[in-house]
Amino acid sequence: MIQSPLRQPGVARSRLLQLTASAAGIKTDDASLPCVAERLGRLFGLGDTMSLDSALAFRGGTPAGVTRAAVEQLARELATTRRALVERIQRYGHETEADDPAAFEPYLNAWLTLQRKVAASSRQLRDKVRKAMKDQSPTLARLAELDAVFDHTMAGYTSQCFSRISTVLxxxxxTLKTPPEQLSEHALHAGNPPTDWRHRYCEEAQTLLLAELDVRLEPVLGLLEACHNEASDSP
Known part of the structure; x- marks a missing residue:
């Protein structure tokens, strides 16, 4: 049986939103957001709709089905990749050097490098799982086509959303490097700066990137769970 290295579906996304809002000192209200169908409708143009229709009508795969061994191999690769990324993220700030210890740029550059690594690794895993699905059952092959359409259509939007995290950071x-007496009431709401504010900042930056990692890997986990449900008992 596949052991999920992530939290339950949707939890990672909510956690990232909560952490980002907390770091920015703002409140979130999911009830004020349009429904999911409406938000997706804004992202899908005519060409995307045609691609979605083609994906729904896709016929491919083989009748033999997918084996549990193949699914579990992909799940192990997901777990290994995530573990390696977590270790790299947890080292963030340890090797950051700057002539001016209060300069943000070195910390930003190091964080963006890690964020690009997280994005690239999750994208590679997602592509690999989709490719494996296309060689399996017709149902999984169709799901892989659908996921590819959603991935392509939402790529620009998701990239824009994730890019805003660096602004929050x-x-x-x-805020953390500013003495408390110089902070506005709004800034103080986000938390008083500790004595070792750089260590506090690095911890918060790591937490945000770990949450982003889980969000980016959620589609991969979903595809693997679909594969697991379709898997046969063959070795």
Whole structure:
């Protein structure tokens, strides 16, 4: 049986939103957001809709089905990749050097490097799982086509959303390094700066990136769970 290295579906996304809002000192209200169908409708143009229709009508795969061994191999690769990324993220800030210890740029560059690594690794895993699915049952092959359409259509939107995290981090960096007596009431709401504010900042930056990692890997986990449900008992 596949052991999930992530939290339950949807939890990682909520956690990232909560952490980002907390770092920015704002409140979130999911009830004020449009429904999921409406938000997706804004992202899908005519060309995307045609691609979605083609994916729904896709016929492929083999009748033999997928084996549990193949699914579990992919699950192990997911777990290994995530573990390696977590270790790299947890080292964030340890090797950051700057002539000005209060300069944000070195911390930002190191964080963006890690974020790009997280994005690239999760994308590679997702592509690999989709490719494996296309060689399996017709149901999984169709699901892989659908996932590819959603991935392509939402790529620009998700990239834009994730890019905003660095802005939140810069705001948090400036807040933490500013003496309490110079902070506005809004900034103080986000938390008083500790004595070792750089260590506090690095911990918060790591937590945000770990949450982003889980969000980026959720589609991979979902595809693997679909494969597991379709898997036969063959070795």
């Amino acid at each position: 810069e705001q948090r960096f400036q």
